[in-house]
Structure formats: structure tokens, C-alpha cells
Amino acid sequence: MIRASWCGYCKQAYPKFIHAAKTAEIEGLNVGFCGMLETDDNEVPQLELFHQVMPDALPINGYPTFFYFAPGKKPVVYQGDHETKSMLEFVKKQN
DSSP states (O other), X not given: OEEETTOHHHHHHHHHHHHHHHHHHHTTOOOXXXXXXXXXXXXXXXXXXXXXXXXXXXXXXXXSBEEEBOTTSOOEEEOSOSOHHHHHHHHHHHO
């Protein structure tokens, strides 16, 4: 999850993202890498570092942005709603 501290959608989505990640882990789903990057601007060092580490990553066009990372695969952007159930369904499709 890439979020901005000022973003209202991010504040609403964050606890649902954490719940979905924990539920996926409990259910034994391969969640790949689950983490969060918080930023306030597209030019801050954290985003620059993200693009250095993930040069082929999909562009970040808004907040929040969710990616699914699995070993040996390119990151997949999640474009669904910000509900726990929808996020879990997405993870299940990736497995």
C-alpha cells in the first residue's frame, strides 16, 4: 500500500488493508510481500527509492495505491474498492 498521510481515502483503507493481509496470512494464502510506503508528495525520497528498487513498477497515479508482490512475478496493481472482502478476493485470484 502506498499512501499519503493527508489522504482521507488512505486513512479509511489502511485498517482494511491490514485486516485483509492478516486474514490472508491466517488462511494460508501466499500474500507475497505485504508492506506500506507512506509519502506526502510524489517527489519525496521514499518514492524515489521505491522506483530505484522497483524500476519496472507500475506508475503511482494516486493514493492509495496497492500492489501485489509475489516471488518471481511482476507486481500487480490492485484496482478494486478499499474493502477487506474485495482485497481478499484479489489475493485469492493471485494464488
